[in-house]
Amino acid sequence: IKYHPLISDNNCYKFNFYKGIIVKTGYGGKIAQPTKGNVFPERIPVRDFQILVSGWDEEDGPVVSAVVLVKHFYNPWNIHSKTPRNWLVFSGQNFNFSNSFYKKLYTLIIRNVYIKNLKPSLPVYYQQEKPKITAVIKNRAKATIEIKAWLEIYNQNGEKIYSAWRKKRITKTDSLLFTPLIKFLPSIYTVKLLLYDYRGELIDIARDLFLYAPDELIKDKGKMVLSVNSNRIVINGKPQFIWGTNYYESRKGELNWLEPDLYRINEDFQLMRKLGLKMVRIHYHHPKWFRDYLRKIGSPFLKFFPEKSYLPEEKDLRILDAIIYLACLNDLIICLDLFTLVPEEMGSPSGWLGMTARIGDKEKIKHQLEFVKLIATRYRNISGITWDLWNEPRLEEDKIPILRNWAQEIIDEFRKYGDKHLITVGGNDSIYLQDIVDYISIHSDRINVRFQSSPGTITIPVILQEFWLPYSLSDEVQQAGALREVLNDIKKTRYQGFLPWQWTRQSRLWDLSQPEEWDDNLGLFVREDGSLKPVFFIFKEFKPNL
Template sequence: MLPKFFLGANYWSRVSNIQMWRDWNEKAIEDDLRKAGSIGLNSLRIFLLTKDFSDEKGNLTREGREKLKFFVKTASTYKIYVFPSFIVGHMSGKNWPIPWDPDNSIYDPDAIEKTTRFVSQVVNTLKNYDNLGGWILSNEISNVRKPKSPEEFRSWLRTLYLTIKKLDPERPVSIGDSVSYTSDEYLMPENVTNIVDYLSPHLYLYDFDPVRHTMSYASVIEYGRSLGKDVILEEFGYPTSLYDEESHAGFIEVVLSSALMLGAKGAFVWCFSDFPREEDEPYLWEPHELRFGLLRHDGSEKPAAKVIKKFSEFLNEIGELKFLERRAAIIVPEYMYRSFPFHNMPRNCEMRALMEAYTQAKGSSILITFVREEASDEELLRYKLIFIPSISRLKTTTWRKLLRWVERGGILYYSHSRYATWPHMSASHIWEELFGIKPSLKAGLVGEFIERIELNFSKDVYPFKRGEKITYVNKKWEIITSSFKPVDAEILATSDGEPALFLVKRGKGYSIFSKYPFELILSWTDRLDRVGEGYHRLYVAAKALSGIDSLFSCYDPRIEVEYARLDEGFLVSLINHSYDKVITSLIAPKGSEVEWVKWGEIKDSKEREIKIIIRPKSSMFLKFK
């Protein structure tokens, strides 16, 4: 029986590193596997460094076959599932030779034919082992050679995927490259979702804001899950030669907790251990690659290994999780994953805006997902609340579709964005119909530059009181806006005396419009006072207007609240994405009762309000009857 969650690591031998297949040491490998099992890992991703496994025709060598069989058989002794990665040309900062493809012509017919031969022979060698967890086509093949187009990449992927499925139809297959909305177009989830069995983000994200930093990992997982596809976070981690070991452990705890509670099928830390051999390539010029491990180079456990152990024990204590339907969504513009003629908007900015929007939604205790522009009218009716966060444009048909959705009772939030570098465009064409406003920018002007916004509420709008303010400081000169004036929209807030935030009723629903791209501005801000300024309260206001009710909520913007049904009751996680010790309150349903608590502390409990204490960059779990 497969584990409910593949709690894994990317594996090279602690003793022999990338050279493990050449410098073969069965005792060292068995010691590693024993240790992996003892700290709670139930799966390992391994890498077939192709120079050590194949001849120039793509045949699997006899020696390579025997080593693979030894590894998988020995792993089964310690109840570890193995996920082999076939084409390993790129690894840890170096492109290694592929014997059957010396020119790295990866996507050409002759190269594909030989690759297919190699893959088929590996599958036939290992497919009868019960602890073979799945097949991974490559290790970041795009670092060896990028495809000329998404179509070329999909053709390569489809050929290899079908080759494996013909030989082993039951086990899952992934690309082994970072399928994520942070990736290039050919690796966007929408473009490969029908040719893989699970989406496989490889994430090494960086940010100045600690809250958004780890919330972004959660957003990538939810983005993939929103396509109805399984997700395994195939790589994530940081080197402890750069970051302290305690924060490294906290990071892993937070990401694993989010992954579990968002319904991911697993997560593989990069990587199992540090390495002692400093003189080997590529460590010679990539010293950080020596120190990503859960174990130190001498085999001792880092704090992160203890996180793995307690997470493994926790997985054994909980039953099957049943996830609740999301009634709120962030819209994904189609140009994020499909090219349009002469459409060259800064995709990186829009991606950052999606991350910030997800962070604010989670800080508002909204169970949120993502929805694409192509969604039909009926599909949109699943949602009561839709956010369009600092998106520079949508298709004309999408705006019209959203108007119909609002008229049927939806709540739409749009924060408008514009770029000084791309002045010749308009985000929408139905401003008055959908938002009750009209443009007032003078002809030929680039727009209004934004330096500082002091959003001043001109009336009570829950949770704001009249006169309350939020301050934003724009750090990117190219992020600008346009001016708008109301037609029949109500002005909710101003900045410098000018209308800034509008509300209008359309049919049974409402549209909220901001002339400022709040999410985009915040995404480039290096120091955010999320608690003091309370940026997330705009999302709380939209949630209140929509009537969406959270069963469990906590309105501290540093805390992600997730919950899922168990056979009896609920499992609730509170995940602290900050490096602050947080004392806050969880609001639970009336009459609910806490059965147990893991990893955090309940300070006090009164009716529906439970006061909790959460350590920096950590998580806590509560079981409710």
């Protein structure tokens, strides 16, 4: 049993866990249904939650949440009539908590002041740049409240290298700015803010992360060079099977491309490394796509998203920098899907399945080539990257020649600027592009995939880039059993990689539509609270023997 730093109870010696907690991040309001795909940026998170008590496997990590504190921190809807501002979720029975434990719970439930946000000014700083950290404190009470805030910064080795106090009277919402005047060496830095009330009682904690000079960090780490040799996928000159996963972070999802939670992303990447995964596949969300998509569906949440250029600005690219470097520092090859969630200048923002404007419209392709130049010149010397040009085109057969011409033009542009990373197209259409792409990427819920039109002999590597195994939380043991059979069968195939869709359930979703429910049930390795699902242990058991 482990306790959040906000609370402790040395007298609690036993309780029985239930299977786990489903914590959603919002409800209410009319949600527009997507015409294609299942992307929902209008689902702005309206809750955050802290796991106060959890049960842990000593070797691997949390397996269940027992007591969860849920707090509202951002609320586009008026739902005060439906729910309290804070509430607790218990998952278990036969608790034996002390009186002091329940007193602390009561203090947390009635608190009026909390941390709304903790953010470095940039996710990545390069040499000579000065980190700045801003904390936003919210007061829901009518009266002004005095608080104390204690900021700590830790380096990659867990050593505290900076701390500072701030004392302030908060009326409604106020910001605290910290400008550490110390020398930062190349490292990953964790930022922690502890919030105290006027009595000195700890009432909230927030964490985030930033990188300083990560280009210097990876020089000492060695390279993850992905290549193809004699029809085999090779890492650092050695043929390897590519174990991996598709990925969205469970609480913020696609919103991480606007305001990343690098602390949680790094936690997920560390767990992937511990599990022995070699690749993480992520859909890149172009910054302008958010507003273009919301405008197209007539969403009332458009006002929450900033205006953007069709090309990412430097601050947007720093987010991409951070995610690429964190993958690299956790020994993960990152596969980035580039032209699926695009602004209107590059394609249709409303979806991707069967949409051909992005591959046939010369003006849109011109803007895509501008983006290729931008990222090819920025990342051509960073190893451990593979580009996925488009997720699941699913085109009619007569459109395949258009796809071929487009893919060749994009690939030529990468090579023109010295980018030699391996390139694929996500989905079964890639089998018709094997003379253009570096490897074929199959998406299916079956191991043995048959194609209506035979493309002839396959001469390049094939990976199962998306494998779907949907089960609800109540059936997660059956999901683990199904995966066991899949892992037994995959040894008999010619696949050189296996990436299920996807890493986690999505706590931010409301399950108000069929594609949402389906996507939510596809989370394999961890639940939305971060606890490990049975599949995690099946995969850990099987991987060394495969």
